[in-house]
Amino acid sequence: xxxxxxxxxxxxxxxxxxxxxxxxxxxxxxxxxxxxxxxxxxx
Numbered sequence: 001x002x003x004x005x006x007x008x009x010x011x012x013x014x015x016x017x018x019x020x021x022x023x024x025x026x027x028x029x030x031x032x033x034x035x036x037x038x039x040x041x042x043x
Contacts, residue, residue, distance in 0.1 A: 005028075005031050006028055006031065006032055009024065009027075009028050010028075
C-alpha cells in the first residue's frame with residue numbers, strides 16, 4: 001500500500017505552510033480508506 005499521498009500531504013503542512021483544515025483531513029482519510037479497501041480486495 002502506498003503511503004506517499006498521505007505523507008506528502010502531512011509534510012506540506014510544516015514545510016510549505018499549508019493549512020491543515022478539516023477538509024484536508026477528510027480527504028486524507030478518504031484516500032487512506034480507499035487504499036486500505038483496495039489492498040484488502042486485491043488479496
